[in-house]
Amino acid sequence: MQQKFKPRIAIDAMGGDFGPEVVVPGALKAAQTDGLSLHFVGDEQKIKETLKKHKHSDLDIEVTHATQVVEMSEKPSDVMRKKKDSSIQVAFRLVRQGIAQGVVSAGNSGATLACGMFILGRIKGVERPALASILPSEKGPLILIDVGANVECKPYHLVQFGLMAEVLARSVLHVNQPKVGVLTIGEEDGKGNNLVRETTKLFKMSSMNFIGNIEGRDFFTGKADVIVCDGFVGNVSLKLMEGLAVSLTKILKEEVKKSWLARLGFLLGIKALKRFGRRIDYAEYGGAPLLGLNGIGIVCHGSSNSKAITNAVLMAGEFINNRANELLIEGLGANKEISLFGKKALPKSA
Incomplete structure (x- = not known):
């Protein structure tokens, strides 16, 4: 019997x-849940001291020592040049x-x-990788892209983001003909800044199921x-x-404490409230995948809990x-638009 591959x-x-x-126990629980192998990277002594506090003897774990830590305030260019370890x-x-x-x-x-771009490289045709956040909606999960990787963009960047997210929605979320929209301040054509208006024109030229502008x-x-x-x-x-x-x-908890009737109602609806809490808790979605790299990279919040x-x-x-x-x-290789809407293929106005 062939042994199941463990990522x-x-x-x-x-x-x-x-x-x-926080990182070590959180990762250990994932490994215990889904049979994953873990390779911790960082200060070997600190990692092993933390591992001693948690059960992990049945897990496939390795540790690689790294002498440097990247601070939140550091510039990416400095990290690439000065912190290779x-x-x-x-x-x-x-x-x-x-x-x-x-x-x-x-x-x-x-x-x-x-690090992902320079070490793993980009998928052919992708100008800029982007962070895609998977969020809940009334009709199932949706993808918001970009949520922080590219603060300043050109219209063709946004179209490529849409192409990548559209492929992700079809292949991973199993959505047939994903509906794609551009976030702006009004649903009517022409609403928004120059970036949005020019981006909308390009989306209309594409073969994607573009539905126009989306309001918050x-x-x-x-x-x-x-x-x-x-x-x-996206990040805001x-x-x-x-x-x-x-x-x-927090507001709900404060209101519940104000009367016994509210506390009774809370107890009667506690299962539904817990389900609601899970649906709106960012921790349920873990992190944002970096789309466009030649490999898998998941970025979590700096304040992420276990x-x-x-x-x-x-x-x-x-x-x-x-x-x-x-x-x-x-998907991107089969879609000629990844290059059609690339930097070299567009007029300077885009």
Whole structure:
């Protein structure tokens, strides 16, 4: 009987606000849940000290020492030049060497993107990799892209983001003919800044199922399966959603405490409320995949808790098992528009 392949995930143990104390137990739980192999990268002594606190004897675990840590405030260019033995660079090199099949990091997202680009390289035809966040909606999961990798974009960048997310929606989320929209301030044609208007023109030229402009209020209605924007707008939108979810939970708890009737109602509806809480909790979705790299990279929030790390590692394993990146490469390779809407093929105005 052929043994089932176990994906090996390289974990940047030093990434994020909490380092190994949160990253290690979160990754261990993912391995226990889905039979994944783990390769922790970072300060070997700190990683092993943390491992001693948690049961892991039945897991396939390796540790590679890295002498440097990337701080959240560091510039990606400085990291590439001055911190070649940083945990995030070493993790990506493990993938390039074939030792691991994916990377998970809660560290500096700009540095993670830079390391992924220069160490793994980009998929042929992709000008810029982008961060795609998978979010809940009334009709199922949706993809918001870009959520922070590219703050300043050209229209053709956004069209390529849409192409990558559209392939991801079809191949991984199994959405037939994903509906693609551009995030802006009004649903009517012509609404938005120059970037949005020029991007819309290009989308209309494409073969994608482009449905036009999407307003912020339409995020969770299921109107679109893929929502495209630049990384500045996407990151602000994502952080707003996460902050709102946290605040709503706190406000609900405060209101429940105000009367016995409210507490009784809470107890009667506690199962439904827990399900609601899971649907709006960013930690349930773990991290954002970096689309456009020749490999799997999952970027988590710097403030990620153990639960978020668990789900990010599970996402990486699922992407590897589902051949997500291979399907993305195949889908983009079969789609001539990835080059048609590339930098060299467009007039300067785009």
